[in-house]
Amino acid sequence: MSSTFDAKKALIVHAHPESASFCASQMRAARDELVRQGYEVDVIDLYENKLDPVLDRGEFEHVEEPFKPQKEQLKAVKEGTLDPRIREDIDRVLAADLLVFSFPLWWFSVPAVLKGWVDRVFVMGAVFGGDYGILDEAALAGKRAVALTTTGGPEAMYSEDGAFAPIESFLFHVNEGIFRFVGYEPLKPVVTYGPAHLDDGQRENALGAVRSEFETIDERPRA
Numbered sequence: 001m002s003s004t005f006d007a008k009k010a011l012i013v014h015a016h017p018e019s020a021s022f023c024a025s026q027m028r029a030a031r032d033e034l035v036r037q038g039y040e041v042d043v044i045d046l047y048e049n050k051l052d053p054v055l056d057r058g059e060f061e062h063v064e065e066p067f068k069p070q071k072e073q074l075k076a077v078k079e080g081t082l083d084p085r086i087r088e089d090i091d092r093v094l095a096a097d098l099l100v101f102s103f104p105l106w107w108f109s110v111p112a113v114l115k116g117w118v119d120r121v122f123v124m125g126a127v128f129g130g131d132y133g134i135l136d137e138a139a140l141a142g143k144r145a146v147a148l149t150t151t152g153g154p155e156a157m158y159s160e161d162g163a164f165a166p167i168e169s170f171l172f173h174v175n176e177g178i179f180r181f182v183g184y185e186p187l188k189p190v191v192t193y194g195p196a197h198l199d200d201g202q203r204e205n206a207l208g209a210v211r212s213e214f215e216t217i218d219e220r221p222r223a
Ligand SMILES: Cc1cc2nc3c(=O)[nH]c(=O)nc-3n(C[C@H](O)[C@H](O)[C@H](O)COP(=O)(O)OP(=O)(O)OC[C@H]3O[C@@H](n4cnc5c(N)ncnc54)[C@H](O)[C@@H]3O)c2cc1C
Pocket: 016, 018, 020, 021, 022, 023, 024, 025, 104, 105, 106, 107, 108, 109, 150, 151, 152, 153, 194, 195, 196, 197, 200, 203, 204, 207
């Protein structure tokens, strides 16, 4: 008798240049916990796959002048002429019920390689716009997404009374500007503050905390 059970699918898009970093260890802890929770997990390691993160005219066929990136994206989706590497990543995004962005906080934002991946892969006509709309009409509506990050600064600095604002305010553009725009429900970010300033025991505990957050990912509140 064949089973009709479909595993939940997660896609982790990871953006740290060092595989021995805490950020990469944290990504692996999250990945392993998602597997334990019954997810089929796909990982795109942006420093390994070396996709050029710069959106430019070179990736499109027969560009109309003046170059309008989203117009070319729409046309390439319609005509089936998207760069095959972009099409492949779009299909991996569309296949996942849960998207995880794994990255160190750089300039209070995502590293350029991740921002560039979004520029190139969250294509107009494929994940929003065209036959889709935005927000609840976008292609990823009904799915969830979460930021998994590390900082240099300690947690106290990322508070109302700290030197910086709470981390949620810096991640607003990820949660609402990227995830929500293309339909995802953005989940409360998972953050390890200042892993470089922790001792080995504290780092072990921090990885345990990340595993706990992903153990209950299906009940995680909205960002
Ligand atoms: C361009 C740039 C901009 C930046 N902007 C900001 C900013 O705006 N705000 C901010 O707060 N910070 C900023 N930073 C700092 C950055 O966010 C932190 O350095 C980074 O998030 C720390 O995570 P990491 O994984 O890189 O740490 P790592 O230095 O790789 O790791 C910390 C320690 O953990 C160890 N480790 C790795 N794996 C394990 C394991 N499994 N168990 C135990 N220990 C382990 C490592 O060996 C290392 O000793 C910036 C850094 C750069 C390069």
